[in-house]
Amino acid sequence: MKKNEPIIVTQLLNASIEQIWEALTNVEQMRQWYFNVIPNFQPKVSFKTSFLITNVGRNFTHNWKVTEVIPNTKISYTWTFDEYPGESISTFELSKKEHKTLLTVTSEIIKDFPSDIPEFKRESGVAGWEYLIKESLLKFLEKSDKF
Numbered sequence: 001m002k003k004n005e006p007i008i009v010t011q012l013l014n015a016s017i018e019q020i021w022e023a024l025t026n027v028e029q030m031r032q033w034y035f036n037v038i039p040n041f042q043p044k045v046s047f048k049t050s051f052l053i054t055n056v057g058r059n060f061t062h063n064w065k066v067t068e069v070i071p072n073t074k075i076s077y078t079w080t081f082d083e084y085p086g087e088s089i090s091t092f093e094l095s096k097k098e099h100k101t102l103l104t105v106t107s108e109i110i111k112d113f114p115s116d117i118p119e120f121k122r123e124s125g126v127a128g129w130e131y132l133i134k135e136s137l138l139k140f141l142e143k144s145d146k147f
Contacts, residue, residue: 006108007122009129013101015141017094020101021072023137023144024092033140034132035062043069050082055119059083078110086113086120105133 013020023029025043037051047066052059061082067089068076076091087110095102107129113120 003109003112004122006106007125007129008107009105009126009133011103011133011138012097013103013138013141015101015144017072017096017101019141019144020094020103023140024075029140033136042066043071043075045069058117058119060119084114084117084120085111087111088113103133103137105129 023033025041027038027041030038030041035051035053037053038049039051040049041047041064043066045066045068048064050061050063052061054060059082063080063082064077066075066077068074068091072094074091074093076089079088079090080086089108089110091106091108093104093106095104107125115121118124
C-alpha cells in the first residue's frame with residue numbers, strides 16, 4: 001500500500017461507548033474478534049506488542065506501538081512488520097449517536113509497504129477492516145453477555 005487516501009470504516013453499534021472501548025483495548029476481548037494470538041495489550045502511550053500471523057506461507061510479525069489514548073474516545077497505534085518495510089497507523093474513534101455508539105476506524109499509510117505483496121494491496125486492507133469491524137466485532141458484541 002502506498003500513501004494515499006486513508007481507509008475509513010464506520011459502524012454504528014448497539015452498545016455503550018464503554019463496552020466498545022473494552023472490546024478495543026482489553027486483550028481477552030481483542031483475542032475473540034481481532035487477532036487470537038495477541039500476547040498482551042495495554043491502552044497506554046508507548047506500549048508495544050508483537051505477534052506473528054502467517055498467511056499463504058508468508059509471515060507477518062505485527063508490531064504495534066500505541067501513540068495516542070483518550071479513554072473511551074480514541075486510541076491510535078502504529079503497525080510495522082519485521083519481514084517488510086512500511087508503516088501505518090490505525091485510529092479507533094468512538095462517539096455517541098442517539099442510544100448507540102459510532103465507531104470510526106481510520107488506517108493511514110505513513111511509509112509505503114511493498115506493492116508486490118497481496119496483503120498490502122489497498123483492496124486487501126479495505127476488505128480486512130470491513131470484515132473486522134462490520135462482521136467480527138459486530139458478532140462478538142452481539143453474543144457478548146454484556147450487551
